[in-house]
Amino acid sequence: MKKYTIYNILGLLLVLSAFTSCEFETAEQDPSDIASPYDKPTVTITSDATGVVNEGETVTYTITFDKPIERSVTFTPIVGGTADDHDYSLESVTLQPYTTSIDMPIEVFEDYEIEGQESLSIQIEISGIAEKYLVHPDTVIEPIELQINDFIETNKLVINFAWDTADDFDILTYSDTSVYPETLWGTGGATGDNPEIDTSIWLDDPSGTYYVTILDWGTGIDWDYTFTLGYPDGSVETITGTFDGTNYPYTSFIGPESWGFPNAYKILKVENNGASFVVTKL
The missing domain is CATH 2.60.40 (Immunoglobulin-like)
Structure with missing residues (x-):
C-alpha cells in the first residue's frame, strides 16, 4: 500500500512540474504584433489633364495604391459645378484585390449647344464605410476641378x-x-x-x-x-x-x-x- 502511495505522489509531482513548465514557456513567448492602421496603403490620383477640357475629349485620372491589399475598394465621384450630367460620362470604379491602380475616365460629350465655358468639380470618395478603414488613415483626396470649353466646329456656322x-x-x-x-x-x-x-x-x-x-x-x-x-x-x-x-x-x-x-x-x-x-x- 505504501508503494502505491509513493507512486501516486510521484505522478502528481510530475503533472505539477509539467504544468509549471508550460506556464513558464508561455510567459517567455513574445505577443503577436498588433496591426497598425499606418501600414495600410496610401492613395494617390494622377493625370496628365491640364484642368481644361474641350467637348469631344476624354481625360483619364489614375487612382493608385502604394501596396496591394486582399480586399476591393470602390471609389465614387461626387460631382458639382455648372455642367449638367448630359454633358459628360463619369462612373464609380473599383480597385480589385491584389492590384494597385485603376483608371477613372471622364468623357465630355460633343454637341452644338453653345453654353460658354462650364465647370466640373469632382470629389472622389470611398463609398463603403468598411472600405474607408482599408486605406491609410491620413488619406486625403483632393477635388478635381475642370473647365469645359464648347466644341468648335471649324467649317460650320x-x-x-x-x-x-x-x-x-x-x-x-x-x-x-x-x-x-x-x-x-x-x-x-x-x-x-x-x-x-x-x-x-x-x-x-x-x-x-x-x-x-x-x-x-x-x-x-x-x-x-x-x-x-x-x-x-x-x-x-x-x-x-x-x-x-x-x-x-x-x-x-x-x-x-x-x-x-x-x-x-x-x-x-x-x-x-x-x-x-x-x-x-x-
Missing part, C-alpha cells in the same frame, strides 16, 4: 435659337446664292427643342447670301428670342430681339409645301465668302 415662351417655334435656313426665290437649305432647327440648333451653312458651301428664317405657327403674340452664333474661329456672337407676332414687319416667303406652306420670316442674313461668315440682324 453653329446657330442656337432660343425663346422665352412655352410655344413651339422653328427656324429654317435658305440660300439666295444661285436661284430666286430662295432655296431651302437646312431644316435642322425644326425639332421641337428649345433651343433649336442648326449647322446647315458651311464655309465650303457656295459663296453668297443665306437667310435664317423663323416659322411662326400663328401664335399672334410678341415674344423675345436669342440667337447665339458659334463661328469657325471659336468666337461667339449673341443677337437678341422681340418677334412681332401681330404685325409681322419682316420680309417673308412661303415655306415648304410638305409643312403646310408656313410663312418663313427672314430674321438673319448670313454672308459666306468661303473663309468666314458675317451675320446681320434684319
